[in-house]
Amino acid sequence: MAFENEKKTPSRQDGLSGDGSVQKTGSMAGNEGASANGAAAENGKPEYSLNDDRRVKTLSPSALVIKRFIRNRVAVTGLVILILMFAFSYIGGLISPYRQDQVFYRTELQNQDFAGVTENTDFRYVVKEGASFGSVEQAQFVLATIQKKDAFEFRGTSYRLDKLSDVLYGIYSGGELIAFASCDVVSSSVQGVKLPFELQYLILSSLAEGGGSFTYEGGDYTVDEDGGVLLGKEEVAYASRYIVQPIMSDVHLTRQFKEELIESIQNGEDSFSFTEADGSVSVYTVVFNAAMKNWNVRQETETRVFDTYSAPSKEHWLGTDKNGMDMLTRLMYGGRVSLYIGFIVVIIETTLGVLLGGVSGYFGGWVDMLIMRIVDIFYCIPSMPIIIILGAAMDMMRVDPQVRMIYLMLILGFLGWPGISRLVRGQILTLREQEFMMATEACGISVPKRIFRHLLPNVMPQLIVTMTMSLGSVILTEATLSFLGLGVKFPFASWGNIINDVNNTFVLTNYWFIWIPAGLCLLSTVLAFNLVGDGLRDAFDPKMKR
Amino acid sequence: MKKYILKRVLISMVILVFVAFIIYVLMRCLPNSYVETIARQKSQQPGSKSYQEWLEDLNASYELDKGIIPGFIGWCGKAIRGQFGDSWYYTVPVVEKFKSVIWVSFFMGAVSLFFELIIAIPLGIIAATRQYSRTDYAITIIALAGISLPTFFFASLLKLLFSVKLGWFDLYGLVGRNYNYLSRTGQILDMGKHLFLPILTLVVISIGSLMRYTRTNMLEVLNADYIRTARAKGLSEKKVIYHHAFRNTLIPLVTIVGGSLPGLFSGALITETLYMIPGIGYTSYNAMVGGDIPFSMFYLVFLAILTLTGNLISDILYAVVDPRVRIS
Numbered sequence: 001m002a003f004e005n006e007k008k009t010p011s012r013q014d015g016l017s018g019d020g021s022v023q024k025t026g027s028m029a030g031n032e033g034a035s036a037n038g039a040a041a042e043n044g045k046p047e048y049s050l051n052d053d054r055r056v057k058t059l060s061p062s063a064l065v066i067k068r069f070i071r072n073r074v075a076v077t078g079l080v081i082l083i084l085m086f087a088f089s090y091i092g093g094l095i096s097p098y099r100q101d102q103v104f105y106r107t108e109l110q111n112q113d114f115a116g117v118t119e120n121t122d123f124r125y126v127v128k129e130g131a132s133f134g135s136v137e138q139a140q141f142v143l144a145t146i147q148k149k150d151a152f153e154f155r156g157t158s159y160r161l162d163k164l165s166d167v168l169y170g171i172y173s174g175g176e177l178i179a180f181a182s183c184d185v186v187s188s189s190v191q192g193v194k195l196p197f198e199l200q201y202l203i204l205s206s207l208a209e210g211g212g213s214f215t216y217e218g219g220d221y222t223v224d225e226d227g228g229v230l231l232g233k234e235e236v237a238y239a240s241r242y243i244v245q246p247i248m249s250d251v252h253l254t255r256q257f258k259e260e261l262i263e264s265i266q267n268g269e270d271s272f273s274f275t276e277a278d279g280s281v282s283v284y285t286v287v288f289n290a291a292m293k294n295w296n297v298r299q300e301t302e303t304r305v306f307d308t309y310s311a312p313s314k315e316h317w318l319g320t321d322k323n324g325m326d327m328l329t330r331l332m333y334g335g336r337v338s339l340y341i342g343f344i345v346v347i348i349e350t351t352l353g354v355l356l357g358g359v360s361g362y363f364g365g366w367v368d369m370l371i372m373r374i375v376d377i378f379y380c381i382p383s384m385p386i387i388i389i390l391g392a393a394m395d396m397m398r399v400d401p402q403v404r405m406i407y408l409m410l411i412l413g414f415l416g417w418p419g420i421s422r423l424v425r426g427q428i429l430t431l432r433e434q435e436f437m438m439a440t441e442a443c444g445i446s447v448p449k450r451i452f453r454h455l456l457p458n459v460m461p462q463l464i465v466t467m468t469m470s471l472g473s474v475i476l477t478e479a480t481l482s483f484l485g486l487g488v489k490f491p492f493a494s495w496g497n498i499i500n501d502v503n504n505t506f507v508l509t510n511y512w513f514i515w516i517p518a519g520l521c522l523l524s525t526v527l528a529f530n531l532v533g534d535g536l537r538d539a540f541d542p543k544m545k546r
Numbered sequence: 547m548k549k550y551i552l553k554r555v556l557i558s559m560v561i562l563v564f565v566a567f568i569i570y571v572l573m574r575c576l577p578n579s580y581v582e583t584i585a586r587q588k589s590q591q592p593g594s595k596s597y598q599e600w601l602e603d604l605n606a607s608y609e610l611d612k613g614i615i616p617g618f619i620g621w622c623g624k625a626i627r628g629q630f631g632d633s634w635y636y637t638v639p640v641v642e643k644f645k646s647v648i649w650v651s652f653f654m655g656a657v658s659l660f661f662e663l664i665i666a667i668p669l670g671i672i673a674a675t676r677q678y679s680r681t682d683y684a685i686t687i688i689a690l691a692g693i694s695l696p697t698f699f700f701a702s703l704l705k706l707l708f709s710v711k712l713g714w715f716d717l718y719g720l721v722g723r724n725y726n727y728l729s730r731t732g733q734i735l736d737m738g739k740h741l742f743l744p745i746l747t748l749v750v751i752s753i754g755s756l757m758r759y760t761r762t763n764m765l766e767v768l769n770a771d772y773i774r775t776a777r778a779k780g781l782s783e784k785k786v787i788y789h790h791a792f793r794n795t796l797i798p799l800v801t802i803v804g805g806s807l808p809g810l811f812s813g814a815l816i817t818e819t820l821y822m823i824p825g826i827g828y829t830s831y832n833a834m835v836g837g838d839i840p841f842s843m844f845y846l847v848f849l850a851i852l853t854l855t856g857n858l859i860s861d862i863l864y865a866v867v868d869p870r871v872r873i874s
Binding site: 393 | 557561572576687695697698699703815816830831835836850854
């Protein structure tokens with residue numbers, strides 16, 4: 001062995017590296033072998049005689065545990081998964097270029113209904129102010145036109161019809177024009193101005209004659225054959241068979257737009273482009289609706305929308321969720337929340353459990369009896385339904401998500417301690433009877449010190465195993481609650497509430513990237529905690545093996 | 547033995563009273579505005595009682611106007627006589643609703659327990675007899691994966707595979723849309739088809755712990771002295787394992803399975819909700835989320851009774867099955 005050490009010496013110049021420090025103290029003790037080989041001693045390479053105890057490498061109990069644990073390949077795999085998960089959640093969140101609540105947008109070309117065009121084939125009635133020409137009279141009028149009469153009577157009033165063209169009738173009663181029926185409609189070129197009744201009639205009658213001019217209230221009006229009406233040189237109105245109405249009430253359609261639109265409809269085109277006054281060109285599609293006998297004019301507009309459920313891409317490796325947030329980043333932050341809640345809850349339950357279990361086991365008697373009955377009672381309380389009820393109550397009271405998370409941890413912790421306290425009590429009951437406890441009593445060590453410094457460290461192995469395992473189950477419980485929408489709430493992410501989206505069958509069917517990664521993260525983390533716990537149990541208690 | 551059972555039953559009763567008290571206090575501690583909000587919502591439904599009547603109704607059945615202790619005593623008195631009031635969510639008496647949904651849950655639980663037993667116990671024994679073999683590792687990992695599998699995730703995967711991709715089963719519900727037109731046998735088959743995925747979920751989720759439990763206990767027995775003796779006698783390995791070891795492994799198994807029998811009635815809260823199976827679990831989930839205090843109260847107490855009965859049965863069975871316990 002010494003020979004081997006010597007051979008290695010040249011390659012390892014610094015004798016303090018590795019396990020050198022331990023061995024150096026050995027050589028300082030003035031061992032025969034070490035002094036015989038001066039060079040090796042200087043380099044910290046000891047030489048023990050064959051029967052020297054120090055040749056046997058002794059390991060501390062914890063080192064033994066670590067060694068046994070490392071030999072367990074399955075458990076080490078679990079540990080590696082855990083480390084990766086922690087790195088993913090805590091470091092990943094720092095590296096990720098996005099925030100967890102950063103919303104992404106995309107621009108989408110949307111065909112929005114812009115206007116509707118109807119060709120007017122029915123008579124429209126315009127009634128003079130103060131006169132009445134109701135629907136029954138209108139029906140009588142239609143009857144009269146069909147029968148080609150030029151007058152009709154209704155309820156003692158006689159009406160005279162003045163036919164100017166097939167599409168324009170003047171209706172007189174008592175020698176006065178009270179209404180006219182026309183298929184053409186006169187609209188004002190100026191927004192918001194209503195044309196007087198007489199003027200409308202004059203315009204239409206000139207149009208029926210194929211254009212012309214007339215004077216109305218001192219103004220000279222000219223009507224061209226297309227229906228345009230000029231007051232002097234200025235266009236004030238126009239008459240048209242087509243009615244073009246914008247869908248949005250705040251849009252005013254210019255006459256030029258309407259004319260070009262109608263022209264393209266008459267030519268049977270299904271798309272139409274229009275150059276606005278400012279020179280920009282917009283494209284519209286025109287769809288004829290046979291059932292309604294009208295044309296829908298749709299405008300293609302660019303709309304900024306939430307980038308929801310976008311497929312995985314270079315920018316978003318796992319796509320985006322229903323709010324347009326980056327899925328991978330949500331997953332990282334969700335992991336943080338899940339792990340964070342798991343740790344806090346386990347710390348709460350362990351503290352309570354160890355305290356009560358320790359006291360119960362150590363003192364025995366009525367204290368033990370009391371605490372164990374409390375444990376029995378807590379065992380019987382159905383925790384999941386209670387948490388669901390409290391969650392629903394918090395929903396109704398609109399508790400702030402942050403506060404809610406704290407409540408959730410407290411409730412889970414407070415309902416979870418009985419198992420740990422039973423375990424601690426059981427261990428302490430057996431340990432209490434052992435000699436070392438008698439020794440502590442004989443030494444006069446105080447009671448709290450005896451419990452917490454001498455008894456509890458002996459319970460640690462089982463405690464660590466249980467804590468690891470229950471970390472997994474707490475994460476699972478939290479995820480289930482969040483999945484039901486009663487745990488961690490938006491805007492906070494948690495693996496459970498990320499999967500919650502799967503309740504929407506469309507997401508279940510089409511967007512695997514929303515819920516499968518979160519489910520796998522959850523599964524692997526919980527599995528890893530269980531594997532590590534299992535490995536630790538075997539490592540702590542070699543009796544169980546073989 | 548009789549004395550032991552009697553003592554255990556009495557202790558259980560006392561614990562039950564305390565559990566019911568805690569549940570009652572919890573319900574009372576729900577902020578007053580919460581109860582009022584629900585009463586207001588209820589009163590706004592068409593044809594409903596007035597708001598004031600709803601509040602009075604609640605007061606009458608839960609004695610909210612009295613102090614906590616007298617109120618609890620009053621509630622207990624009614625509960626013993628089986629009067630749990632009317633459910634707010636379902637607008638029928640709580641007990642009536644319970645009777646109409648419990649058997650679906652029981653059937654689901656019983657079938658999945660059966661499959662659990664015939665799958666988990668043999669696998670656990672195989673894992674124990676071939677400790678540290680590849681089979682053992684595989685079984686252990688499967689068992690742990692089953693424990694770690696989130697119910698909702700697994701159920702979603704099953705739905706994606708069987709309902710969406712293959713189209714074999716419906717996504718939700720207990721009966722299909724043309725259930726009413728089917729013959730009696732057809733109706734039963736239809737229900738069975740709808741229960742397949744929920745039962746599969748339940749089996750896979752709960753198989754792990756029983757498998758591990760069997761393995762641990764079998765290992766303990768296999769390390770016992772009398773097994774070494776049996777081997778030393780020259781018995782065949784088959785006889786050692788299935789005659790000597792397995793019978794002794796049955797002791798803890800019988801206790802734990804016996805203890806889980808009352809749990810068949812508790813329903814699977816999450817699984818039923820995921821598949822919308824109208825069992826006790828889904829029914830009470832809706833009631834709890836909908837703020838139905840009478841039903842929730844009943845369900846919580848019912849669960850506590852089931853847990854206590856389970857513990858009682860497993861304690862008694864332990865004494866019955868294992869003569870060593872009886873002597874001490």
